[in-house]
Amino acid sequence: MIQDKSVLITGGAGFIGAALAERLIDHNRVRVLDLGFEGSSLSFSRAWGHPNVTLLEGDILDKDRISEAVEGVDIVVHLAAVVGVKNVLQRGRDTIEINFIGTSNLLRALEHRRDLGRVVYFSTSEVFGMNSFRAGEETAASIGPVSEARWTYSIAKLAGEHLVHTYHRELGMPTAIVRPFNVFGPLRLGDHAMLRFILAALRGDDLEVHGDGTQIRSWCYIDDFVDGLLKVMSVPAAAGETFNIGNPRNTLTIYELAKRVIRLLDSPSKIQFQEIDFSDIDVRVPRMRKAAELLGFRPQVELDEAILKTAAWYRDNIRIVAPDAVPKSATSTVAVPVSTA
DSSP, rough: OOOOOOOETTTTSSSSHHHHHHHHHSSEEEEEEEEEOSSSGGGGSTTTTTTTTEEOOOTTOOOHHHHHHHHHEEEEEESSSSSSHHHHHHOOHHHHHIIIIIHHHHHHHHTTOOOOOOOEEEEOGGOOEEEEEOOOOOOOOOOOOHHHGGGGGHHHHHHHHHHHHHHHHHHOOOOOEEEEEEOOOOTOOOSSSSHHHHHHHTTTOOOEEETTTTOEEEEEHHHHHHHHHHHHHHHHHHHHGGEEOOOOSSEEEEEHHHHHHHHHHHOOOOOOEEOOOOOOEEEEOOHHHHHIIIIIIOOOOOOHHHHHHHHHHHHHHHHHOOGGGSSSSSGGOOOOOOOOO
């Protein structure tokens, strides 16, 4: 769908940026702007060292560096942001300033360009608040109280959505907004429920479930997500629109997810419940009518297959991506079954 283009990915050293770069590099030129690259998802990907990839180290708050990064590109995918619940709780000020001001800086650097194919802004499913059961693209946003640091992330992302829409309405910039719903798969690093569960199961350690485990999530495998993202980047009807991208078929409670990981990996692990002192999302399930109608996007990968593929990648790369999770002994290593799907 996308060929012979120059694509800038801000924050592209992370999980989604690395997976997108892998899909683009054979037929396009990819420019990645990020704070650093060593030990990142990108550094473990097929895109690392590829001749069609240019790495630019820099800050999204640095206007001069952004101006340099956007020069001559056809498509921009804006992923750069402060992310991760623990990170957000500790860096509320940075979360708002970097996520919003960084977006503003990027849009200002692009506002005089009339030859852009698409500018894709990454928002979040958290704009729907605590309960987002079958939340559609036009469902009203819901933001938690100012006193809870958790919501600095979603409010900054929602403000960014409004800003992006103004650039489309007032300047005709071909923008599109993506709200990801619980994306996982190979290359995903950092603190993440699926990663924690799989690594614990591989070691035979207890899986720690936050709260009572009744939180509901829909899980989207990275291959499906990138399929949807490529359509957002290329389908003409996507300009000016907002899309939920996830997989509502892969919906279950966090407790059921933990049990499923243990079963699929044939692990001796048990489940432990851990109280938390911050707000959590009760329900996060997307409705994706617009993605289906305008993009023709329908996710394909079922949850069991996705977990097995992800676990196989973590097992094969465990000494690199999570050295603390290396199995305690050869006898405690859990074999990952091979998916035949």
